[in-house]
Amino acid sequence: MKFFIPALILSCLLALSCRHKPVIQPDINNACDTTNVSYRKSVQPILNRNCGSCHSSGDPAHGIILDNYKSVRIFAAEGSLYGAITRNGEYAPMPYDAPKLDVCSIATIHHRIMEGMKDN
Ligand code: HEC
Numbered sequence: 001m002k003f004f005i006p007a008l009i010l011s012c013l014l015a016l017s018c019r020h021k022p023v024i025q026p027d028i029n030n031a032c033d034t035t036n037v038s039y040r041k042s043v044q045p046i047l048n049r050n051c052g053s054c055h056s057s058g059d060p061a062h063g064i065i066l067d068n069y070k071s072v073r074i075f076a077a078e079g080s081l082y083g084a085i086t087r088n089g090e091y092a093p094m095p096y097d098a099p100k101l102d103v104c105s106i107a108t109i110h111h112r113i114m115e116g117m118k119d120n
Contacts, residue, residue, distance in 0.1 A: 032104035034111040038120050039069055043112050046105045047072065050095045061096070069119050076113050085109065 037043070047055075047066045055066040065071040066081075075081040084094035085101050095101070112118070 032107045034107055037108055037111050037115075039112060039118065040120065042108050043072070044069070046101070046108060050098075050101060050105070054096060062092075073117050073119075076109075076117050082110065082113055 044067075051066045054061040055064050057065050057067055060066075064075060064080075066075070072081065080091050082088075083091040085106055087093040087100060093100075100106075
């Protein structure tokens with residue numbers, strides 16, 4: 001009982017100090033250069049690396065092919081591509097059964113979609 005009060009105070013202090021820790025948000029603008037994003041050089045390699053094992057022509061998961069511009073454009077336009085990689089709750093989270101893509105990959109894909117999915 002002698003230690004109960006000090007222990008209680010200590011744990012309150014610990015809880016408080018944890019709550020006030022600043023949340024470090026990744027700075028997309030600094031971490032990632034999206035000034036020269038090209039579909040072929042920037043976006044397709046991300047998709048090949050992270051999605052190619054399941055979404056390539058041949059036997060694509062869910063019928064979704066992500067190995068060429070024409071097909072990727074469809075899923076970018078309907079919103080499922082971005083919804084799946086940002087895990088917005090409306091689409092199945094992708095990559096399937098794997099960690100979320102890194103901030104820079106998501107920013108790169110987002111940038112390309114916002115630019116109207118140019119093919120270059
Ligand atoms: C290990 C295999 C695998 C990988 C890797 C994978 N997917 Fe999928 N993907 C699936 C499966 C399986 C489904 C169907 C999931 C479902 O319906 O629950 C799917 C569905 C989707 C859908 C449709 C989601 C919906 O709810 O309509 C999109 C879009 C998609 N994937 C994009 C991607 C993207 C982009 C990547 C890479 C960043 C990726 N996938 C990586 C297996 C995979």
